[in-house]
Amino acid sequence: MRTDKMTEQRENKHIQGFTLAELLIVVAIIAVLVAVSVPVFIGKMNQTKNTVCEANRKILVRQMVLDRLEDSDYSEADAVAVMENSDAYCPDGGKYSLEWDELYIKVTCDKHGSTSSGMDEDIKVSSNFIDDYRDFTIEYLKDHPTKNNDEIRKAFLEKYNGKWPTLIVDKKSYSIQPFYQGKDKTKPVEECVWLFARANGNADAGWSVPYVYNIVDGKWYGATKWDGSPGGSANISYEDTASLDEAIRNSKHSSGKNQWVEVTGYKESK
Ligand SMILES: [Zn+2]
Structure with missing residues (x-):
């Protein structure tokens, strides 16, 4: 008998749930958390996109530098073709453009900036x-x-x-x-x-x-x-x-x- 009573009490406690006041507080806390975290999240997303874009520009420049070292006929048009068909592109839809001369190669994203061959120590x-x-x-x-x-x-x-x-x-x-x-x-x-x-x-x-x-x-x-x-x-x-x-x-x-x-x-x- 005693055990049944205890079970009943436990079940009652379960069913009780939140009061309205508690719920309002929870909703308010969640609202505050969302308000704080969304801008942080968006900021992090932008940072990440920027980093990925920079890494992709580096990949492109390095590829072009290496291709050019190996092939004396390698031209600006070849480099543009590499840039346009590569899997290394801007994750934010930015458009890449190329500056090219005898001494250096520079890839610029219209949203995130430039990377040039001279900036990359290892090439x-x-x-x-x-x-x-x-x-x-x-x-x-x-x-x-x-x-x-x-x-x-x-x-x-x-x-x-x-x-x-x-x-x-x-x-x-x-x-x-x-x-x-x-x-x-x-x-x-x-x-x-x-x-x-x-x-x-x-x-x-x-x-x-x-x-x-x-x-x-x-x-x-x-x-x-x-x-x-x-x-x-x-x-x-x-x-x-x-x-x-x-x-x-x-x-x-x-x-x-x-x-x-x-x-x-x-x-x-x-
Ligand atoms: Zn970009």
Whole structure:
């Protein structure tokens, strides 16, 4: 009997449910939550669309850069065709347009902005070039262990059909060239290769150069004149990449000005 009573009480409690006042409060709370979360949700959606659009633009630019490296006949029309038929499109219905020249490729979404080849670190000419030179030097030294910097550079240049890549600063072109510090053959090659750039057609002017590529941070540095202004030249024949990096960051003229300053706003091309 007692058990039946208890069951009955429990059932009664279940049926009771909410009072009207409680319900109104619940509805009011839900209304507040919705009012707060909908704008947050919409904001997140827009952020997400923006991120997806940017990622898609990067995919397109990278695809075009790689296609162009592989195919010398690759044209702007080919790139446009890639852009229009790709699965990488704006998730918000934005329209993509293309800017194209010898040095860079830029895809712009009319809703979300631009992505250009120069902004993407991993497709930079210099970082590919130095990787290529390092691998070449390692292989070359296996067969020709006594060869020096000049000879390796010469053999490597043949691989590049006699043409170095180009660095453009302030509308002037410089040829990007590799350097191997082979004094100590016991040192790993990857610690002994770097890049510099000098005026075109100035092939044998020693190791005093206007620009050097610091592979430690992936940036170009320009040599300064004594007063720290750009347009100087400095020696880049260091022991290894670490001492080159050290010199780039810390070398000073007797005037106290830095001997190297970071170059911004440059372009590179193969
Ligand atoms: Zn977009």
